Amino acid sequence: MARLAKLTIEEIRDEVLSLIAFDQPDLNIIELSDDKVEISGRLFVMPKSPENQPLGALDQFEVRIVIPIGFPAIEPLVFETGGRIERELDYHVNPNGSCCYSVWPAWLADAKDQSISEVVSGPIMDFFRWQYVRLNGIDAATAIGERQHYISGLLDAYAEVLDCSPTQKSVSSHLKVLRRKWLRSRWRCPCGSRKKIGVCCETNLRKIKGRVSPEIAEIMQEKLNSQSR
Ligand SMILES: [Zn+2]
Numbered sequence: 539m540a541r542l543a544k545l546t547i548e549e550i551r552d553e554v555l556s557l558i559a560f561d562q563p564d565l566n567i568i569e570l571s572d573d574k575v576e577i578s579g580r581l582f583v584m585p586k587s588p589e590n591q592p593l594g595a596l597d598q599f600e601v602r603i604v605i606p607i608g609f610p611a612i613e614p615l616v617f618e619t620g621g622r623i624e625r626e627l628d629y630h631v632n633p634n635g636s637c638c639y640s641v642w643p644a645w646l647a648d649a650k651d652q653s654i655s656e657v658v659s660g661p662i663m664d665f666f667r668w669q670y671v672r673l674n675g676i677d678a679a680t681a682i683g684e685r686q687h688y689i690s691g692l693l694d695a696y697a698e699v700l701d702c703s704p705t706q707k708s709v710s711s712h713l714k715v716l717r718r719k720w721l722r723s724r725w726r727c728p729c730g731s732r733k734k735i736g737v738c739c740e741t742n743l744r745k746i747k748g749r750v751s752p753e754i755a756e757i758m759q760e761k762l763n764s765q766s767r
Pocket of ligand 1: 728730735
């Protein structure tokens with residue numbers, strides 16, 4: 539079961555130091571306080587496939603990354619500070635400069651290891667690879683399979699994790715079941731069949747519950763509520 543570790547600020551700092559030591563030598567810690575670790579510098583964008591990685595970085599971006607206490611339940615904020623990416627939602631950058639690099643709870647549910655190195659080499663790297671492709675004039679939407687913004691993108695991402703249809707009703711009824719500590723066979727199945735779970739999707743639901751713990755389901759529902767408002 540995917541369980542969220544609660545990290546102290548010292549543990550967050552140590553994960554950041556290991557990221558800098560092993561993967562991203564041009565990043566530096568610029569602020570360390572009780573509630574966050576802030577890093578900035580150049581982020582090297584590495585090729586996705588391991589056999590191309592010895593060729594070196596594709597590109598580099600100036601960034602500032604803020605990792606709040608509460609990580610991994612709370613996502614890091616990433617800002618591109620070199621002015622290369624326009625602050626437009628079409629480019630997945632909010633007006634305040636923060637990057638929409640993931641659907642956070644979906645990442646939490648799927649991540650093998652919820653560490654800072656995994657976030658940076660996973661969704662943050664994907665985001666900057668996408669920007670690199672776009673800045674080089676390639677149609678990234680077709681090349682990479684861009685997610686839609688906002689609620690429809692969130693529902694698509696959640697539907698993949700929950701193996702259900704990407705409607706608000708279906709996603710919410712699945713999350714309602716997954717937020718509970720136990721799964722009961724006599725409950726009505728969230729798939730909409732009107733049957734009991736035990737004679738419907740129980741096997742599949744138990745498999746999904748192995749990845750989506752009650753606390754991840756809670757975070758997913760909160761994010762859905764905040765996007766629906
Ligand atoms: Zn069912």
